[in-house]
Amino acid sequence: MSAEFDITETLDVKGASCPMPVLKTKSAIDDIDPGGVLEVVATDSGSMSDIDGWAAGTSGVELLDQAEDGDVYRHYVRKTE
Template sequence: MSSQYDIAETLDVKGASCPMPVVKTKGAIDDLAVGDVLEVVATDSGSMSDLDGWAAGTTGVELVNQEAGDDVYRHYVRKTE
């Protein structure tokens, strides 16, 4: 599956369960430049709601898309500030 985003970095959190996908995403996004998109690849179905809720309540990030397929969940988070 290809993405329409220019991915700055991919974070593999497969096998990790709540809250680790969010914790690791926050750490990775902190290291990116404003405007960069982080692709997060997870196997925890809860990551769909967890990352959505985290991004909605966090200043400086935007969840631009989520994709689910074949037990793998992809999240695209843009650093906005």
């Protein structure tokens, strides 16, 4: 996958299961400046719906893209404020 945005930071949550990918994503996005993009790399298939739902219900973040590559799931979240 070629992202159309610059990644500010990558968060590796491989091996973590629900709810840890979302909790760690929230913590990591808090440390990024507005406009920054967090790439989250997970192995929990539930992270696709979990991170999507979290981003949809959270102000200040925007889910830019998600991708599945075998057993690895990548999520791209921008901090908007």
